[in-house]
Amino acid sequence: MPKNPAEKKPVVLKPPSVHPKNKLNALTGNEWLFFTKSVLRTSYPHVLGHKLRREQGGNKPPQLMQHIIEFFTKPGQSVLDPFAGVGGTLLGASLCGRKATGIEINPRWIDIYRRVCEQEGIEGQETLVGDCLAVLPELAAAGRTFDFIATDPPYSIALEKTMCDGVYDIQHRKTDFDRYSDDAADFRNLATFAEFYDAIERAFALTYPLLHEGGYLAVIIRDSYQGGRYIPATYHIAERIERGGYILKGMKVWYATGARVRPYGYPNVYVPNIVHQNIAIFRKGEPAKHAKQREKKAGNQEGV
Numbered sequence: 300m301p302k303n304p305a306e307k308k309p310v311v312l313k314p315p316s317v318h319p320k321n322k323l324n325a326l327t328g329n330e331w332l333f334f335t336k337s338v339l340r341t342s343y344p345h346v347l348g349h350k351l352r353r354e355q356g357g358n359k360p361p362q363l364m365q366h367i368i369e370f371f372t373k374p375g376q377s378v379l380d381p382f383a384g385v386g387g388t389l390l391g392a393s394l395c396g397r398k399a400t401g402i403e404i405n406p407r408w409i410d411i412y413r414r415v416c417e418q419e420g421i422e423g424q425e426t427l428v429g430d431c432l433a434v435l436p437e438l439a440a441a442g443r444t445f446d447f448i449a450t451d452p453p454y455s456i457a458l459e460k461t462m463c464d465g466v467y468d469i470q471h472r473k474t475d476f477d478r479y480s481d482d483a484a485d486f487r488n489l490a491t492f493a494e495f496y497d498a499i500e501r502a503f504a505l506t507y508p509l510l511h512e513g514g515y516l517a518v519i520i521r522d523s524y525q526g527g528r529y530i531p532a533t534y535h536i537a538e539r540i541e542r543g544g545y546i547l548k549g550m551k552v553w554y555a556t557g558a559r560v561r562p563y564g565y566p567n568v569y570v571p572n573i574v575h576q577n578i579a580i581f582r583k584g585e586p587a588k589h590a591k592q593r594e595k596k597a598g599n600q601e602g603v
């Protein structure tokens with residue numbers, strides 16, 4: 300006679316737990332490992348005031364920012380975003396019970412963030428309107444520090460749309476609203492790439508003293524294609540950020556499924572459809588053991 304399956308002992312799974320020595324976050328082992336994969340594929344629902352936030356063409360999904368923040372902080376810790384836009388990072392922090400401070404040069408975006416908070420019944424995070432190059436030193440002078448920095452700066456200066464003669468930019472515009480400020484200090488309004496990368500370097504160097512020793516910085520960057528040439532903005536920006544003292548620790552490719560594909564170059568030449576963004580992860584300070592290993596290696600090489 301086959302046994303009655305109902306009589307079988309149920310399998311009891313051990314509840315996932317947080318490692319007692321985990322000083323970084325409140326994730327279980329599986330959640331930790333999942334995050335360390337170098338590719339992230341998502342399709343987040345358009346929620347949390349997306350209709351308002353989409354005015355800012357570079358807005359990031361709060362759920363993506365929550366995912367990143369949850370890895371690099373514990374509940375209650377603090378996050379800084381020096382290029383806050385309409386508040387993807389600020390909302391992401393609220394979703395997981397972290398404090399956040401956002402700096403944004405365009406008051407229009409902060410106004411939208413506040414309206415989203417009101418609409419969604421979310422308590423607003425701290426927002427500071429101004430040029431981050433001026434506001435970051437003020438935060439340092441006030442003795443402020445943060446556990447994590449997460450941001451996506453402008454990834455280039457304002458460029459002419461050259462792909463398919465700019466036709467897709469016009470056809471797919473969802474609003475007549477001018478998406479960018481006239482402020483000369485807005486990084487997008489800088490005249491040359493040289494000025495832009497210098498400004499990026501200055502801004503991230505200014506964040507360095509604000510981050511706790513051993514803390515992380517995550518920067519979302521999109522490469523671009525302009526005038527028939529691929530522009531590896533991630534590479535250039537990462538190099539400038541390292542000059543400020545940070546160490547590049549990894550790169551996650553974020554692919555938002557459903558990104559539009561357009562017939563650039565078809566049927567003549569190869570032109571990429573850039574459907575991903577990079578999340579570059581940096582750390583402040585170097586664990587003593589790595590520094591020692593490096594010194595030892597340098598010493599051995601000198602003897603060769």
Ligand SMILES: C[S@@+](CC[C@H](N)C(=O)[O-])C[C@H]1O[C@@H](n2cnc3c(N)ncnc32)[C@H](O)[C@@H]1O
Pocket residue numbers: 355357358359360381382383384385386387388402403404405408429430431432450451452453480484485486487
């Ligand atoms: C890619 S958007 C950030 C979008 C944001 N993550 C969001 O979810 O809305 C970059 C932002 O940097 C802001 N920005 C540009 N130059 C700045 C500066 N000098 N100081 C502060 N913010 C600046 C722009 O106004 C823009 O909103």
